Amino acid sequence: MALYKQHSGGRPAARVARNSAIAVVLLVFAAATLFPIYFMLISSFGDPIEAGAASYRLWPGKFTFASYKFFFDFSPHSYRWLLNSIIVAGSVMVTNVVFASLAGYAFSKIRFAGRNVLFSLLLSAMMIPYQVTQVPLYILIVNVFHIENTYSALILPGLVTVYNIFLAKQFMSSIPNEIIESAKVEGCSQFQIFTKVIAPLSKTVLAVMAILTFMDSWNTFFWPFLVTNSMDMQTIQVGLKNFRFANTTYFSPMMAGAAISAIPMFILFFSLQRYFLEGVTVGAVKG
Amino acid sequence: MARLARTNKRRIFHADGAWAYGFIAVALLVYAMFTAYPVVSAFFISFQEYKPLGSVYVGLDNYKNTFGESLFWKSIRNTIVYTALTVPISLLISFAIAILILPFKKRLQTAFKAIYYLPAVASGVAMSVVWLWIYDPLPSGLMNRLLDVFGIPNQNWLGSSATSMFSLVLMAWLSSHGTSIIIYLAALLGIDNSYYEAADLDGASFFQKLWHIVLPFLKPTTLFLLVTGVIGSFQVFQNAYLMTGGGPDNATTMVGLLIFNNAFKYFEYGEAAAQSLVLALIIAIVSYFQFRFLGKDVEY
Numbered sequence A: 001m002a003l004y005k006q007h008s009g010g011r012p013a014a015r016v017a018r019n020s021a022i023a024v025v026l027l028v029f030a031a032a033t034l035f036p037i038y039f040m041l042i043s044s045f046g047d048p049i050e051a052g053a054a055s056y057r058l059w060p061g062k063f064t065f066a067s068y069k070f071f072f073d074f075s076p077h078s079y080r081w082l083l084n085s086i087i088v089a090g091s092v093m094v095t096n097v098v099f100a101s102l103a104g105y106a107f108s109k110i111r112f113a114g115r116n117v118l119f120s121l122l123l124s125a126m127m128i129p130y131q132v133t134q135v136p137l138y139i140l141i142v143n144v145f146h147i148e149n150t151y152s153a154l155i156l157p158g159l160v161t162v163y164n165i166f167l168a169k170q171f172m173s174s175i176p177n178e179i180i181e182s183a184k185v186e187g188c189s190q191f192q193i194f195t196k197v198i199a200p201l202s203k204t205v206l207a208v209m210a211i212l213t214f215m216d217s218w219n220t221f222f223w224p225f226l227v228t229n230s231m232d233m234q235t236i237q238v239g240l241k242n243f244r245f246a247n248t249t250y251f252s253p254m255m256a257g258a259a260i261s262a263i264p265m266f267i268l269f270f271s272l273q274r275y276f277l278e279g280v281t282v283g284a285v286k287g
Numbered sequence B: 001m002a003r004l005a006r007t008n009k010r011r012i013f014h015a016d017g018a019w020a021y022g023f024i025a026v027a028l029l030v031y032a033m034f035t036a037y038p039v040v041s042a043f044f045i046s047f048q049e050y051k052p053l054g055s056v057y058v059g060l061d062n063y064k065n066t067f068g069e070s071l072f073w074k075s076i077r078n079t080i081v082y083t084a085l086t087v088p089i090s091l092l093i094s095f096a097i098a099i100l101i102l103p104f105k106k107r108l109q110t111a112f113k114a115i116y117y118l119p120a121v122a123s124g125v126a127m128s129v130v131w132l133w134i135y136d137p138l139p140s141g142l143m144n145r146l147l148d149v150f151g152i153p154n155q156n157w158l159g160s161s162a163t164s165m166f167s168l169v170l171m172a173w174l175s176s177h178g179t180s181i182i183i184y185l186a187a188l189l190g191i192d193n194s195y196y197e198a199a200d201l202d203g204a205s206f207f208q209k210l211w212h213i214v215l216p217f218l219k220p221t222t223l224f225l226l227v228t229g230v231i232g233s234f235q236v237f238q239n240a241y242l243m244t245g246g247g248p249d250n251a252t253t254m255v256g257l258l259i260f261n262n263a264f265k266y267f268e269y270g271e272a273a274a275q276s277l278v279l280a281l282i283i284a285i286v287s288y289f290q291f292r293f294l295g296k297d298v299e300y
Helices: A012-043 A066-073 A078-109 A115-127 A130-144 A151-158 A162-172 A177-185 A190-201 A203-219 A222-227 A236-246 A251-271 A273-284 B002-046 B061-068 B070-101 B106-121 B124-134 B142-149 B164-175 B178-189 B193-201 B206-217 B219-234 B238-244 B255-264 B269-294
Strands: none
Touching: A012 A251, A012 B070, A012 B106, A012 B124, A012 B164, A066 A078, A066 A251, A078 A115, A078 A151, A078 A162, A078 A190, A078 A203, A078 A236, A078 B002, A115 A162, A115 B002, A115 B269, A130 A151, A130 A222, A130 B002, A130 B255, A130 B269, A151 A222, A151 B002, A162 A203, A162 A273, A162 B002, A177 A190, A190 A203, A190 B002, A203 A236, A203 A251, A203 A273, A222 A236, A236 A251, A236 B124, A251 A273, A251 B106, A251 B124, A273 B106, A273 B178, B002 B269, B061 B269, B070 B106, B070 B164, B070 B178, B070 B219, B070 B255, B106 B164, B106 B178, B124 B142, B124 B164, B124 B238, B164 B238, B178 B219, B193 B206, B206 B219, B219 B269, B238 B255, B255 B269
C-alpha cells in the first residue's frame, strides 16, 4: 500500500501502537524545537531586574508587563523602531509584488529579443554570496548617493529580488497561453492582460511572495545595521541588538525585546499559515 | 493578404516587446545598480587599498595578505567544521522527521509542519538573544542544569573555545530544520503509491522500501537541500557575530564574520573584497563538485 504498513488485516491495535510511538518521538522533538520560543515568552513576563541570583523558571510564574515597559523605556525611539520596520517591510513587500510579477510575466509569456540572456543574467545573481556585494553596495549608498540613515537606503537595494522574479516566472509559465491569446483577440493591451488576467490568476503565489518578503525584511538585521547610524532610523532588529549590548544583565527585558521583535511574525504566521507553508515548497520544487 | 498579416503580426510583436521591456525595466535597473555594479566594483576594490579620497592600486597585495594570514585559514577551517557538522545532520534530522510525519492524516501533518517551521519565523536576532541566556555559563543556566541532570559539570558554553563552536552547532540543529522538513514531506507525498504496492507484492520490508524506493526518489531533493544548505552555511555570519563575536580566541570566526570585521571594523575594504571573491570561488567550486559527484543520475 504505502510506505508504512496499513495493518488493515484486522490488526488496528498494531497501527495505533506504532502511530502513538511515532507521535511521542515527534512531540519530543517538537518540544525541543519550541522550547526557546516558550522560554522567551514566559521569561518576558518577569520583573525587570538584573539576572544574577534570579534563576530561570521553566513554568510561567509571575505575570507583569514591567519588562516590556523597561524595553520601551530604553530609548525614546523604541516605538519608532517598530514603525520603521513596518514602513520598510511594507514598502519592500509592495514593490516586490508589483515589479517581480511584472517581470515574471514578461519573462514567462512575452517573447522579446534578449529574453533568455537577460533572465540568465538575473539568475546568476543568486549564485553570488552577499559578502561580495556588501562592501561596494555600502560605498555606493553611503559615499556615492549619500543616503545613509534614510528610508531610501533601507528600501532601495531590496526593491525587487531575483528570487521573487524567479518565483513569479515559474508560476506564470503554467498559465495556458490560450487565455492570453483570447484576451489579445478581445483587444487587451499587454498591461490590461497583466492586470485583468495574469494578476488575478496568480493571486496565491503573489500572496505567498508578499508574506515571505515582508517576513524576510522584518527579520533582516545586517543591512539596516550597516546603513543606519541614529536610533530614530533603526529597525526593531537593530534596536534589539543595541538593547542587548547596552543591558547585558537584564534578563527579562531582553526576552521582552526579543518577544516584541518576534510576536508580530508569529501573529502573521498563525493567521496566514497556509501561505507560509506553501511558500516553502513553491520555490524549491521544480515548477 | 499574407504580407499584411505578417506586418500586423510583427507590429503586435514589436508592441509586445516594448511592453516587456517596460515590465522588466525596474527589475533590470535594480539588478544593474545593486548587484551587477557592486560585483564589478568588488573586483576593482580588491586590487586597491581603499582611501576615502582616492584609492591606491596595490596589485595583488590584498590577495597575498589574505593567503598569508593565519586567521583567514583558521576562519576557513571554522567554516568547514561548522558546515560539516550542521548541514548533513540537519538534513538527516529533517529526513527522519518527514518520514515520521508521513503516516498521519493531513491535518496532523500540517500541525507538525507549523510547529517545526515556527523558529524560522522568529527573527535571528531574537533567537540569538534567547539562546544566549540558555547558554548562561552560571550553574543556574538552563544548559548547565540539563547537564547537571546527567552529572556532567558546568560548561562555559559560548565563553570557552572548546565548546563555543559546538554551542552554535547545537543551536543550528534545533532551529533550522523547518524548511527542509516541509520540502522533504512534499517530495515524499509525490511518490506514487504504485511503487510501494509493487514492493509489497514482493514482500519488501519497511526499510527495504525506504532504501530502494524513497532514497532514490528523494535524491534530487536531497541534492537541492545539500547544495543550498552548504551555500548558506558558508556565508554564515549573524549568530557568530551576535553571540560570540567570533571568539573566544577566534574559535568561531567564520569567513563571513572575518570579511565583515575587515570591512566594517578595520575599514580594510580592499582586503574584505578580495576575501569575499575568494569565498565566492570556494562556494562555486564546492557546489560544482556536489553536482558532479552526487548529481550524476539526477534528472532535472
